[in-house]
Amino acid sequence: MLTVLRDRSILLDSVVFRVGLLAALRSRKLNGRTIGVMITASHNPPEDNGVKLVDPMVRRRPSPSAPSSFDTDPMVLGRDVGGNPFECYSDLRYETTHAMLQESWEAYGTTLANAPSEQKLFEAYDKIIKECQINIDTKANVIFARDTRSSGAHLISILIEALNATDTAYTDYKLLTTPQLHYITRCLNTKGSPYEYGEPTEQGYYEKTASSLKAAMQGRQFSGSVTVDCANGIGGPKLRELMKHLPSPSAGGLEIKVVNDDVLKPERLNHQCGADFVKTNQRAPPSSHAAPMTRCASLDGDADRIVYYFNDVDGTFRLLDGDRIATLAALFIGDLARSAGLGEKLKVGVVQTAYANGASTAYVTQDLRLPVVCTATGVKHLHHAATKFDVGVYFEANGHGTVVFSDLALKRLKKYEPQSPAQSSALETLRALTALINQTVGDALSDLLLVEVILAHKGWGPKEWDLTYIDLPNRLVRIEVADRYIFKAVDAERKLESPPGVQAQIDAAVGKFKNGRSFARASGTEDAVRVYAEAATRSETEDLAQKVAAIVRQAGG
Numbered sequence: 001m002l003t004v005l006r007d008r009s010i011l012l013d014s015v016v017f018r019v020g021l022l023a024a025l026r027s028r029k030l031n032g033r034t035i036g037v038m039i040t041a042s043h044n045p046p047e048d049n050g051v052k053l054v055d056p057m058v059r060r061r062p063s064p065s066a067p068s069s070f071d072t073d074p075m076v077l078g079r080d081v082g083g084n085p086f087e088c089y090s091d092l093r094y095e096t097t098h099a100m101l102q103e104s105w106e107a108y109g110t111t112l113a114n115a116p117s118e119q120k121l122f123e124a125y126d127k128i129i130k131e132c133q134i135n136i137d138t139k140a141n142v143i144f145a146r147d148t149r150s151s152g153a154h155l156i157s158i159l160i161e162a163l164n165a166t167d168t169a170y171t172d173y174k175l176l177t178t179p180q181l182h183y184i185t186r187c188l189n190t191k192g193s194p195y196e197y198g199e200p201t202e203q204g205y206y207e208k209t210a211s212s213l214k215a216a217m218q219g220r221q222f223s224g225s226v227t228v229d230c231a232n233g234i235g236g237p238k239l240r241e242l243m244k245h246l247p248s249p250s251a252g253g254l255e256i257k258v259v260n261d262d263v264l265k266p267e268r269l270n271h272q273c274g275a276d277f278v279k280t281n282q283r284a285p286p287s288s289h290a291a292p293m294t295r296c297a298s299l300d301g302d303a304d305r306i307v308y309y310f311n312d313v314d315g316t317f318r319l320l321d322g323d324r325i326a327t328l329a330a331l332f333i334g335d336l337a338r339s340a341g342l343g344e345k346l347k348v349g350v351v352q353t354a355y356a357n358g359a360s361t362a363y364v365t366q367d368l369r370l371p372v373v374c375t376a377t378g379v380k381h382l383h384h385a386a387t388k389f390d391v392g393v394y395f396e397a398n399g400h401g402t403v404v405f406s407d408l409a410l411k412r413l414k415k416y417e418p419q420s421p422a423q424s425s426a427l428e429t430l431r432a433l434t435a436l437i438n439q440t441v442g443d444a445l446s447d448l449l450l451v452e453v454i455l456a457h458k459g460w461g462p463k464e465w466d467l468t469y470i471d472l473p474n475r476l477v478r479i480e481v482a483d484r485y486i487f488k489a490v491d492a493e494r495k496l497e498s499p500p501g502v503q504a505q506i507d508a509a510v511g512k513f514k515n516g517r518s519f520a521r522a523s524g525t526e527d528a529v530r531v532y533a534e535a536a537t538r539s540e541t542e543d544l545a546q547k548v549a550a551i552v553r554q555a556g557g
Contacts, residue, residue, distance in 0.1 A: 024162070040302040042178075141168070178304045209445070237263060239445060279399070292310075309462075349371045360469065390408060475534070475541050495519070
């Protein structure tokens, strides 16, 4: 689970302190499970900072004798207030911009964050202890890290004050990517259990990634190099460290050319580089000098998202975003499952939001013949839906995503006995992917290697990948409104329930365009509504977007 609070760094002292209090309470509530705290603001400007919480996921069962929802032996770590056993392991469940850990703790986070005085803060803290029946004598455990922002060290000192004040045991992991902290949190919470995830150290992360990459390649060779823009953030030094554990290009390893990895000048973080810059501006960073048809990728500031791109032979920029990564992964994993003889035993599915290009959805459902689930925007919704499949693939268009294997799928992959050499090879590759992919959260470094493994297996370059389907032209328009709260969306944010009659007008407008699709979604942070539109041609897309924007503008006053 993941909670995100971001703002100008000078305004965050009290927020970080209160998050420290919340982390300590959460750990005690979960009988001392380890909570992770990451100081970062991802793709935001360098003067911003923020805090993310990595929280153990709790799975409850009605009674000790009731069957688990997964075909594994449960890891019972404690009992809830009703006396029922619960299982727990670290996992990403959602990312929001509100002060919450999980839905049942939203109010607690909000109360602490909004306490107007020290006295009110103490009262709120005590109230949470009583309502959640937290044993304050239980040892609390918190780990934390930060990215390269200049304000990070100061905010860490504020966090430590809160942990010391609550007598919480803690470990400072210094500089890490957000996904590395997620990895370590899961490893600590699963150590010694049937779900053990790996060695809970940064070194363990590199060694697990490197060994699984070798196993996944199955002797195949990488073709050409990949140029990686690290947004002048923490991903730069961590990618270089990972590369020390990988075979050199001369030994058949992947040639990785690192650019934009200057972490000595914090003001350069995300400046005209990084995944958000590339996605938003639809062009390579100015510092990129990659030759035509060369694979390029950009990370964000804390290395939890990645997008690919290349310049065609005529200089045309081609973006390979999160939709493209999701379809590539689904194609490869689906093929492997069938080749291993597990096509009928592993249900592979793709999770998207309404912002996914309609052509990607059609490709998955019609060409790959895999199910697609559409959820509301936000990693919390995507990840939750992905866990409903044996193998759930999800990526937001911005490049944040991963692949999740259920416990049942992992057990079947471990116990399955192949019937031929071809099945054996496919099975070994699948097994390796379960370790190469960071299943706890979107991880730009492991996603980078996942893409490179797939391209090597298929013998593809970026052009072949790009040609799997043709994106429909699309347009995103922002409309300021007097009150965003009157716009209430349903059906995974694809339809407006209110204001009354607005959706009917949108439907009528969409019906006039070939391959037309459009929806309006209220912003979560400002009085504005964003309209997404796509159609068969660029001019029709622009026309549709403006027509729907006019409908929204009129409804919003």
